Amino acid sequence: MADGADIPMPDTATPGLRMPSLAEAVPVWGRIAALSFGGPAGQIAVMHRILVEERRWISEDRFLHALNFCTLLPGPEAQQLATYVGWLMHGTRGGLVAGGLFVLPGLVAIMALSWIYALSGNVGVVAGLFFGLKAAVLAVVAEAVLRIGRRALKSAPMVAVAAASFVALFLFDLPFPAVVLAAGFLGYLGGRAGLPQFRVGGGHG
Incomplete structure (x- = not known):
């Protein structure tokens, strides 16, 4: 583990959680990156499954708060989340390791596909590699939305x-920042009113 004032407060308040060493975390971040298909939703779901459910290195509330x-x-947001969680556990070095490893498999893959395209001169070859993956990626994204949604939407x-946010985004094509600000304002009003349904936990620490 890194030392000094660089390290935030460890997430050890929840029973059953433990803080790994940086050496132990490095291959796990590599595994997360290698399994992160399906865009941000799938990537975040992989992080949640491995870090929260399997390894128990970070609590549910803190993960969702960071998300x-x-x-x-x-x-x-997926890379930012990986970097942030890496920083939570091991300070600046942990954040750099997690963020760097998170993009490495994608970089290697795009370089390999570029090499294949340069050799074949036919983009159809590259497109064919992904044809059979479309349905699988869609399933990964759908499973990720359900997995995170069941834990995040608690009331x-x-x-x-x-x-309402989904309707505003996909039916009325409203700008994402406006929808996020409106949802945040509603949550603020609910919290100010003292409604228990709007209480959340898991601060930065």
């Missing part, structure tokens, strides 16, 4: 806000 935080930031108001 909410990264979703509000510009840029790829009827949260489900209602999620449904």
Whole structure:
């Protein structure tokens, strides 16, 4: 583990959690990156399954809080989440390792596909490699949405806000930042009113 003021407070308050060494975490981040198909939803689901359910290195609440935080930031939220969780566990070195390893398999894959295209001179060969993966990737994304949704949407108001956000985005084509701000404002009002359905846990620590 890294040392010094660089390290945030470890997530060890929840019973059963443990803090791995950086050497132990490195191959796990590599495994997460290698299994992260299906875009952000699939990538986040893989992180949740391995870090929260299998390894128990971070609590459910803290993972979801970090996910909410990264979703509000510009840029790829899955990579931001990996970097942030890596930083939570091992400071700056952990964040750099997690973020770097997260993009490595994709970089290698795109270089390999570019090499295949350069040799064949036919983009159809590359497209054919992905034809059989389309349905599988769709299934990965759908499973990821259900997996995270079951854990994140813990009350009827949260489900209602999620449904309204979906309608606003996909039926009315409203800008994503506007929908996020509106949902956040509704949550703020619910929290200010003291409604228990709007209480969440898992701060940055």
